[in-house]
Amino acid sequence: MLDYLRLEVRRTLRDVGFVIGGIAMPVMMYLLFTNLGGDDSGYKATAMVGMAAYGAVGSALNTGGGVAEDRAIGWLRQLRVTPMSPRQVVLGRALTGSVTVLPAIVAVLAAGGLVNGVRLDAWQWAAIALLLWLGSIPFTLLGLGNGYGLTSQTTGVANMACTMGLAVLGGLWFPISLFPGWLRAISHYTPTNRFAELGTSVADGHAPALGAIAVLTAWLLAFGSYAVLAYRRTGRTV
Amino acid sequence: MSFAGAVKNFGAVRAVDGVDLEIGRGETVALLGRNGAGKSTTISLLLGLNAPDAGTVELFGGAPESAVRSGLVGAMLQESRAVPRVTVGELVAFVARRYPKAMPVAQALELAGIGELAGRRVDRLSGGQTQRVRFAVALAGNPSLIVLDEPTAALDVEARHAFWQSMRAFARRGHTVLFSTHYLEEADAHADRIVVIDRGRIVADGTGEQLKRAAGGSLVSFDLAGRATEGLAQLPGVRSLEVRGDRALLRTDDSDATVRALADLDAIHGLEVTPASLDDAFLALTAPELETV
Numbered sequence: 001m002l003d004y005l006r007l008e009v010r011r012t013l014r015d016v017g018f019v020i021g022g023i024a025m026p027v028m029m030y031l032l033f034t035n036l037g038g039d040d041s042g043y044k045a046t047a048m049v050g051m052a053a054y055g056a057v058g059s060a061l062n063t064g065g066g067v068a069e070d071r072a073i074g075w076l077r078q079l080r081v082t083p084m085s086p087r088q089v090v091l092g093r094a095l096t097g098s099v100t101v102l103p104a105i106v107a108v109l110a111a112g113g114l115v116n117g118v119r120l121d122a123w124q125w126a127a128i129a130l131l132l133w134l135g136s137i138p139f140t141l142l143g144l145g146n147g148y149g150l151t152s153q154t155t156g157v158a159n160m161a162c163t164m165g166l167a168v169l170g171g172l173w174f175p176i177s178l179f180p181g182w183l184r185a186i187s188h189y190t191p192t193n194r195f196a197e198l199g200t201s202v203a204d205g206h207a208p209a210l211g212a213i214a215v216l217t218a219w220l221l222a223f224g225s226y227a228v229l230a231y232r233r234t235g236r237t238v
Numbered sequence: 239m240s241f242a243g244a245v246k247n248f249g250a251v252r253a254v255d256g257v258d259l260e261i262g263r264g265e266t267v268a269l270l271g272r273n274g275a276g277k278s279t280t281i282s283l284l285l286g287l288n289a290p291d292a293g294t295v296e297l298f299g300g301a302p303e304s305a306v307r308s309g310l311v312g313a314m315l316q317e318s319r320a321v322p323r324v325t326v327g328e329l330v331a332f333v334a335r336r337y338p339k340a341m342p343v344a345q346a347l348e349l350a351g352i353g354e355l356a357g358r359r360v361d362r363l364s365g366g367q368t369q370r371v372r373f374a375v376a377l378a379g380n381p382s383l384i385v386l387d388e389p390t391a392a393l394d395v396e397a398r399h400a401f402w403q404s405m406r407a408f409a410r411r412g413h414t415v416l417f418s419t420h421y422l423e424e425a426d427a428h429a430d431r432i433v434v435i436d437r438g439r440i441v442a443d444g445t446g447e448q449l450k451r452a453a454g455g456s457l458v459s460f461d462l463a464g465r466a467t468e469g470l471a472q473l474p475g476v477r478s479l480e481v482r483g484d485r486a487l488l489r490t491d492d493s494d495a496t497v498r499a500l501a502d503l504d505a506i507h508g509l510e511v512t513p514a515s516l517d518d519a520f521l522a523l524t525a526p527e528l529e530t531v
Contacts, residue, residue, distance in 0.1 A: 003332060003335055007324065010323075010328070011324055014323040070321075073319040073320070073321065074315060074318030074319060075318065075321050077287065078313075078315060078318050078375065080285075080287060080306075081287070081306055081311060081385075082306070082333055082336045082337070083306065083307050083336050083337060083379075
């Protein structure tokens with residue numbers, strides 16, 4: 001299965017669309033947004049976590065795009081006539097998602113530290129990267145659900161809508177302090193907002209609030225069930 | 239492998255309608271049928287991709303899934319396209335490593351006739367090359383049984399020829415090969431045994447020679463030159479009579495007896511005896527049922 005993981009990660013990294021949209025875009029948006037206005041170092045750190053989270057969400061959902069593509073071209077069906085078990089294939093795909101979120105996270109954090117001069121303790125950098133990595137799992141599951149449940153064309157659109165919608169709504173692009181009150185209330189229940197909160201609270205020097213973990217866990221269960229249902233419906237007979 | 243009364247429905251369509259079939263080790267068998275005759279469904283049952291609604295399908299004495307899981311089977315499926323963003327070598331090596339007794343990657347590529355393409359990206363190859371990559375994927379694990387679903391569909395003559403050479407090289411190593419096709423000549427030229435499937439049923443099973451004989455050995459034709467046709471269908475050996483313009487065509491099991499009888503009638507003007515082609519055999523096997531539609 002590590003073999004499968006290696007193959008799929010390699011295929012993902014060779015996807016120019018992924019490298020530009022999933023890694024370069026968040027970095028450029030981060031540098032652009034933080035250097036247009038004044039020199040607010042606090043915002044530079046928060047925006048760094050937000051954009052790293054945005055990059056991770058996009059990359060995690062991209063896994064679903066890969067699944068939909070592999071269904072369409074018959075690659076998943078071909079795997080079914082090799083000795084690989086269906087479980088290995090699904091698990092390999094989920095692991096691929098969790099590996100391919102790393103470049104975006106690392107790239108945006110590097111841009112923050114090296115270009116924007118964000119200063120944090122070593123443990124904070126490590127903890128932020130680790131939390132963003134773990135926190136991206138619900139989004140990988142959402143992507144897998146889309147990939148197994150929808151056709152390859154609609155998966156692309158759905159993933160794009162999910163990424164953009166959740167990113168904006170969760171305050172990954174613009175701070176939610178700019179939102180009207182009702183929207184801010186909704187934002188607190190989005191997975192993206194709580195996902196970024198894992199990182200921002202560490203940047204502020206304290207552990208994430210229980211509320212963030214609770215909301216994120218609820219989304220983990222919801223997206224996990226969605227992925228299982230989608231897989232049961234189509235994945236077994238690709 | 240064996241099928242016993244296997245049935246598979248897709249909605250109201252009965253794609254496979256009670257198939258009984260046994261194939262022994264080392265055979266090269268062609269599954270011949272028109273488009274939509276049930277070839278692909280039969281293959282998907284055999285590979286465990288679909289379960290039969292009734293009857294049983296066994297591979298190597300067990301469930302198809304367990305034979306596939308133990309690495310005894312390799313397959314080239316019909317509706318699969320090039321896997322993007324991998325090289326030929328990476329892809330074939332990956333598949334080979336899934337199998338317990340795989341052959342070296344270089345050998346698999348050589349057998350498939352694509353030894354020089356190992357470093358190329360699969361999604362940047364021509365149609366014929368892609369088809370051979372898929373063949374290499376099917377044989378990389380050195381499986382005892384290899385199943386090829388319409389392996390030469392959409393290939394040009396040259397590519398088809400090269401493909402069959404590769405296939406025969408693989409079969410000579412003692413592997414069982416089952417391929418489906420709707421090209422009669424391919425089935426005749428490359429299989430030891432032809433199984434004709436029509437409307438989800440097996441309508442004939444044997445060598446090309448046997449099928450031709452079963453369909454009526456030869457075709458005797460002559461110029462009628464104004465003579466009446468009654469009585470011709472009752473001549474010895476004759477199975478059927480057809481009149482095309484001024485020529486009578488008699489399909490016969492015993493051309494010698496038929497010709498002798500025609501000589502007695504002095505009906506030998508422009509007489510011609512030709513062996514029935516496999517096309518004739520195929521049409522004879524599948525046509526009668528067509529009329530009942």
